[in-house]
Amino acid sequence: MTTPDAALLESYLVRTRWFGGKGRPFEVDHVRSIAEVPAHQGRPSLTVYLVTVTYSDEDAGSELYQVPLSGYDDIEERISHAYVGAIDTDGGLVHLYDAVHDREAMRIWLDGFIAAETTGTSQIDRLRFRRVPGGDPLDDTLVSSPMTGEQSNSSARFDDTAIMKLFRKVSPGINPDIEIHEELTRGGSEHIAQLYGWVEIDVDGELLQTAMLQEFLATATDGFELAVASVRTLLADPEQNVEDSGGDFAGEAARLGEALANIHALMRSRFPAESRGAETTAELASTMRDRLDYARRSVPGLEPSVPQLQRLYDAVAALDELDIQRVHGDLHLGQTLRTSHGWRIVDFEGEPGRPFAQRSLPDSPWRDVAGMLRSFDYAAAMIEMSWATDAEVDEGHALRAERAREWSARAREHFVDAYVTAAASDDGEAASDAGGASSDAGDDTASAQLTGASRVLLDAYVADKAVYEVMYEIRNRPTWVSIPLEALERVANT
CATH class of the missing domain: 3.10.450 (Nuclear Transport Factor 2; Chain: A,)
Structure with missing residues (x-):
């Protein structure tokens, strides 16, 4: 053509x-x-x-x-x-026409996946279709419809059976989203959407993976939408205590923490994991310091927290070792789905702006934990800010702000405690020995074993994520910069 x-x-x-x-x-x-x-x-x-x-x-x-x-x-x-x-x-x-929106064109991809069911592979022109053993058979009468709301890729569902994600920005090599989903599917994880297969093509002698087919989770609710609905319910009646209201998210946060711990444990069993020495912790601390130094030049509001954050990064540099493994790499509530069978974690593609080789590097699992803690903060703050107006400085506004902070603190605390408990069970060792963690809020109610090196690491990853958020917000949503600044003040005072 x-x-x-x-x-x-x-x-x-x-x-x-x-x-x-x-x-x-x-x-x-x-x-x-x-x-x-x-x-x-x-x-x-x-x-x-x-x-x-x-x-x-x-x-x-x-x-x-x-x-x-x-x-x-x-x-x-x-x-x-x-x-x-x-x-x-x-x-x-x-x-x-954009083929993802065309059900007749999408039948070509469906045909390829169906043909690969028996042998594990099939080919249509130069498109090579791969299937993961054990997946449910596909029906050639399935009809596709495009999904809405996606940002960096395009997806279409085949009725209530499967969903195909077509990668828009592509690079040669193995896509981490496919690689990790394949291993977790083969490992029997109950906390992901099962991978059915993927599409690849050789271009100039290099592998290009162009699409993946997964289980469609018909009962799923977006994790961030569920969280903000919880906050909205709470703030509609702020006179109630958080734990007594219909807006408490602590139980869901705990179940999500368990799901993440189980996925991390399975990743450790399916991918290489190792413990690296002081050179790695020093390099990590240096990267965090550099980000902080860059941000403080643009955001004077950071200055009150800088001395304490620098001491925190010094504590990271003083650690003797860092356990690393494959991780999600870009985890937040928007990368989770709540189904009738529990939480599922999705989109293991990593940070879209980084090359595949960098996204596939092992990292500390505390980076994923920190990403989720920051997401709880944003869910609470976003709804609390939506209630406020320039004229609303009354007692009701102050009470809603207090309740939003309590909601976030409870979600963070229960998420971390459940994560550490499940991680200890999965690893067969005490959480403190494996680097147990503490909530970034410094809550007095956090479990006693959440101390030591793991607390330093988690607090540092939370701080580093918040520093990144400060720069993002000052450039894109200046009125939101108070959200990460408040988190940094909290970490600094821990």
Whole structure:
């Protein structure tokens, strides 16, 4: 098929949710077809393009995007919202659509996964389909529909059976989301959406993984949405104590802590894990100090906490060892789902802006724990701030702010305590020996064993995450910068 020109693709990219370059000066400087499936039996043609985007701002650089397009001879009104444009070909005018929004095009991926059920692999043109043994069989009558709300990738569900995530920004190599899900699925984890398979292709001698198929969790509720609903219920009647209200999240937080501990334990059994010495802790502390030094130059509000944070990072540098393993790497409530069968943790892709090689490096599991603690804080603060107005400085506002802080403190405390208890059970050793943790709030009610090196590490990871948040908020949502600043003050006073 004739390749779409750069101008057509540029106008399309800026209309999508998943394109990461919106607001930056860019141009499409290379378009390449990596798979072509001709139209047949009433189905459209499918062409998968790799689109190279180059930026001309001070950050410069380039990114590679996957753009699968379905082609029709006539306009398809049913998917007019996904229209990309038309191109002239030897066979006449062809109208192009985003294939993820096209149920007829999505049947091509479904066919590939079904064909791979028996042998574990199948191929359609250059697209190679892989299946994980033991997955449920797929029905060729399944109908796809695109999922809404996703940011960096695109997903479509096949009825209530499966969901396919198509990676938009792609890089050569093994995608951590596929790699980790495969190992956790083979290991029998009950706290993930089971991996059914994935799609890959060889491009210039390098492996490119382009999509993954997973169990669809029909009863799932987004973890962040569940948390903010809990806070909203509490603040609607702030006269109640948190633990006595319908808005208490402590039990859910504890169950989520147990789920994370179980996943970390399974990761340790499926991937290499090791203990590194003082050189690693010194390097970690140095990285944290550098981030703090950079942030304090832009945010004067950090200064009161700086001396205590520096002492905390000194304590990290003084540690003799650091246990590292594969971790989630970008964990927050938005990466969790609450189902009728318990919590599931999703999206093991890591930080999208980092190369695969960096995302796959082992790290301390306390980084994941810290990410979740910060997410509890944001859930509470976001709803509390939504209640406040410029004119509302009355007693009711102060009480709601107090209740929101109590909600967050209880969620953090119960999450950490449950995590440490489950981790000790999974590892068969005391949490303190494995680096048990303390809540970043410094709560007096935290378990007695949550002390020592693990407390230093968790507090340091929480502080480092909050420093990162300070810089993000000051650039994007200045009125929210008080959220991470308050957390840093809390850590500094622990």
